[in-house]
Amino acid sequence: MQTRPSASIHFAVCRARWPSPIESAQDVLDRAFAAPADVRRSLMADIAQESSRPPTGRPEARDRWVENRAPSGWLPTLDLRELWSFRELAVVLAGRDLRVRYKQTLLGVAWAVLQPLVAAAIFTIVLGRLAGVPSDGLPYAVFVYSGLVIWTYFASGLEGVSQSLVRDRDLVTRTYFPRILAPGAGTIPGLVDLAVSLVVLGVMMVAYEVSPGAELLLLPVWVLAAMLVLLGAGLWLSALNVRYRDVRHTLTFLVQVWFFASPVVYPSSLVEGSWTYVYALNPMVTVIDGFRWSVVGAQAPGAPALVSLGVTVVLFVSGVVYFLRAERRFADVI
Amino acid sequence: MGAAIIADGLGKRYRLGEGIHAYLTLRETVARRLRGRAIEAPRADEIWALRDVNLEIEEGDSVGIIGRNGAGKTTFLKTVARIVRPTVGGVRVRGRVGALLEVGTGFHPELTGRENVYLNGVILGLSRRQVRRRFDDIVEFAGVERFLDTPLKRYSSGMYLRLAFAVAAHVEPDVLVVDEVLAVGDAEFQRRCLGRIGELRQEGRTVLFVSHDTGAVGQLCRRAVWLDEGRVRRVGPAQAVIDEYLRASLPQSTRVDAVGQAAGSLGALAIGVLDGAGAPVDSPRRDQPLTFEIDFTTREPVRGLDLAVYVADTRGIRVVNENLSDAGETISGPPQRYVVRLMLPSLLAAGEYTVGLWVGNDDVRLFHGDVLRLSVLPLPEDRDHRYGLVRPTVRWELETGSARGDDSP
Secondary structure: OOOHHHHHHHHHHHHHHOOOOOOOHHHHHHHHHHOOHHHHHHHHHHHHHHHHOOOOOOOHHHHOEEEEEOOOOOOOOOOHHHHHHOHHHHHHHHHHHHHHHOOOOOOOOHHHHHHHHHHHHHHHHHHHHHOOOOOOOOOHHHHHHHHHHHHHHHHHHHHHHHHHHHHOHHHHHHOOOOOOHHHHHHOOHHHHHHHHHHHHHHHHHHHOOOOOOHHHHHHHHHHHHHHHHHHHHHHHHHHHHHHOOHHHHHHHHHHHHHHHOOOOOOOHHHOOOOHHHHHOOOHHHHHHHHHHHHHHOOOOOOOOHHHHHHHHHHHHHHHHHHHHHHHOOHHHHO | OOEEEEEEEEEEEEEOOOOOOOOOOHHHHHHHHHOOOOOOOOHHHEEEEEEEEEEEEEOOOEEEEEOOOOOOHHHHHHHHOOOOOOOEEEEEEEOOEEEEOOOOOOOOOOOEHHHHHHHHHHHOOOOHHHHHHHHHHHHHHHOOHHHOOOEHHHOOHHHHHHHHHHHHHOOOOOEEEEEOHHHOOOHHHHHHHHHHHHHHHHOOOEEEEEOOOHHHHHHHOOEEEEEEOOEEEEEEEHHHHHHHHHHHHOOOOOEEEOHHHOOOOEEEEEEEEEOOOOOEOOOOEOOOOEEEEEEEEEOOOEEEEEEEEEEEEOOOOEEEEEEHHHHOOOEEEOOOEEEEEEEEOOOEOOEEEEEEEEEEOOOOEEEEEEEEEEEEEOOOOOOOOOOOOEOOOOOOOOOOOOOOOOOOO
């Protein structure tokens, strides 16, 4: 148990150096010992000064008022500082989902690879060989697998994110946390699968003698774009799902339609002229094209990418607003 | 010192049906829209779980929230803990709130004990570093060292509870909000819970405590708030509020059916008070022996079922607390009806009592709560209320004779 005086120590220190008043003196000490010598000295001086003061009543750390007021106004606000102070919860929730996913499975994380790999094999035989679908000059297997890698992250992520609140119903009805963390954390576990799949893609590229260019450096941009689209759509779906469980049943169709509306198994070059702008209303078109361009050197996304960018921003911002408005009643209706 | 919690004009409205049909399907909403009805349900479908609540709770105070089921106790806690957004007004809290609405929130059955300690600790508001530092204490407290790497789903319910409570006990919020966590677990578990809450209170933290067990509220809390249909009916010193609440709400009768509150494998449950002759009695005289008759049915086979009857005075002090197992008996058998009688000699002093009942075994508690009120009447010759905690039938002897100091030959 902490004793009273030490609790008052931490405030002075953390007010000076840290936005969150939630840390204890021990935290500060721990950090102090990991800090460079000069920082450590000044921290210790702060602490010594505080300790020499007689403990007077309650530490001021508690002077921060937190208000829970009836919602007023149409536009909700997002407290970014608070969100940051809850970052550990996001990490822990994501870690839990990762761990749970492959517990009691024989193949473990191999499933992450197997799923798109088997799909790629099927598409290569049926579409690549039999139907002769073009693949922008790349070996069809590499073409389709590279698309599937990023698509799988998006599609399976969408499933997880849209269920995030309902699955953690207990947390929503019994603890406080910025609810937006739940769908937010849902975008993380898929990244591990994505990383493993990328390794397999690398192996495949070696086998097919496809080499990436300098565009590879832009890979994180496309992954980030995929996360943004995922979160934008996921915020809508997860909030809707709290109220309407129809979401779960609709999702299968939604993902299927979205899949064929995206250039996963066919190249976007099949869409021509001004239609490309309409096509780019689906932001995943640009995400997949860009990802493919970065990794396996397919055609770079062109001007229609701006349409996708616009749609992504609108989807994300409207998702956040809708989510924060719906959030007010999550605990009542979930 | 100052206020730690301020509620002003706090109100929370629920639409009926939301609790039961937790969500609408899209079809229902669309259908309602098409029929030209707004999504907003008509007023008759609404209830105010909280209404016009204005309260100020001092920092470092321990406040019990009492009231009937559905009086808004939990809703109040949930607004303080920011789980629920008020419909009108608001509540301000100074410092960090720790909500203990159940133990083991967020525990995941597939994860190991170790993983769950981290998960639960962070959910309750610790940082991972803080959990790491307290980890050994938590594990020792729970006594589950050997099972740390076992998935939680293989834990017994007792171990599960101990681990969950151990984590909760190592979180030190400024304002602790506790709701009926005592409703699970055995007597030992309850004792530890109450002990921990008492400690936090002594450390000067603000404690808000909801319980059906007015005795526990009386012991733990300095002040009490009585909520009635969402409104504050009374605020004041715990004992005074509890007395008034009990007088107004507990049925004073010879027999109470507690079926509605019973859970799990209990079918029906009733308790009655009989006098020495076996006749139902609600206001026995203090020299009458009493019989408590508990009549219940089980829906599943039971093993090692124990039963306890307690009689608490208005201060929450359990004057009598007897377990069936103390007599070396427990109940095991197929689903059927059981009648258990506890014979109590004349013992109680004149006054108001609540009678509570506990049914459960080592792992599960099937029922627990105050079920009826008992008024013990004084004897006509009793002059006033000058008595001790109990008043058994006693006998005085008086000898007279010559003084001892006499030097008689």
